[in-house]
Amino acid sequence: MNNCQQILEQLQRDFPNAQSELNFNNPYELIVAVILSAQCTDKRVNQVTPKLFELAPTPQALADMPLDLLEDTIRSCGFYHNKAKHLKSMAADVVSKYGGQVPSNLADLQTLAGVGRKTANVVYAVAFGGQAIAVDTHVFRVANRLGIATATNVLDTEKQLMAVIPQDRWADSHHHILLHGRYVCKAQKPNCAGCSVSQWCRYFKEHND
Ligand code: SF4
Structure with a gap:
């Protein structure tokens, strides 16, 4: 060996x-949590997401959420201007390109605006059981x-x-x-x-x- x-x-x-320490109930919630987790602890993200998912339970709702309300909701995760922008871009793409469903394959995940390679890999592996x-x-x-x-x-x-x-x-x-x-x-x-x-x-x- x-x-x-x-x-x-x-x-x-x-x-x-071993598994993700982010709390989520579906691929949409996971992709949001992973975007929020950049430069932030999973613990902090888990404190923020329940309120966020109450306000924006779907990609459509997130795409439509007023930017200032989104920024206020995620502020404690840090870099909230950029993260809010990435979240809205991602949600808009999920709605417009994939009918509101987070895509389940790596190539499609990587086409989402605001989603980097690391985020796509995590979602592919953790939400869909892929290898990445x-x-x-x-x-x-x-x-x-x-x-x-x-x-x-x-x-x-x-x-x-x-x-x-x-x-x-x-x-x-x-x-x-x-x-x-x-x-x-x-x-x-x-x-x-x-x-x-x-x-x-x-x-x-x-x-x-
Ligand atoms: S703690 Fe990190 S650097 Fe130290 S022995 Fe283990 S793997 Fe290597």
Whole structure:
């Protein structure tokens, strides 16, 4: 078994029930929550979305929602001007191009205005059970520290992870790596002493030789 396989097996044992920590009831709610989660904690997003989904329970309602009311509702998530713009663009596209239903395949998700590659990958994997590796700040940092990727940007990291991880493990591995970054391999101060995969980690080796 190579290092990458050992690491993924261990992280699976560490996080056996890994899943999204965003609350949602359908693909529309998930895509909204993922857009709101940029530079914001899932916990904060989960505090904001119940009120938002009361006011805008469908893509049509979100597209029609007055911008100032939308901005006020999502303000505490940060970057609310941009996020409000992205939400309305996405909702308008879902209504005009896809009859009000969030599309279930990756190519169509990526055509939605305001939806980046990472958001499309998360929605495809989490809402529709597809295989994709969404590379957010945690996945980017952890994969490159571990050495299972050696890239300077998220797109190359995604491609490299897709090359070394079996396709039927892409979605699970995304969750495992993300949770490891959120709780152990933190940005400012990785908890290497308490890390279950340090023996295979490039960063650990480089800092302990
Ligand atoms: S050993 Fe340290 S740097 Fe490597 S994955 Fe664990 S916490 Fe992160």
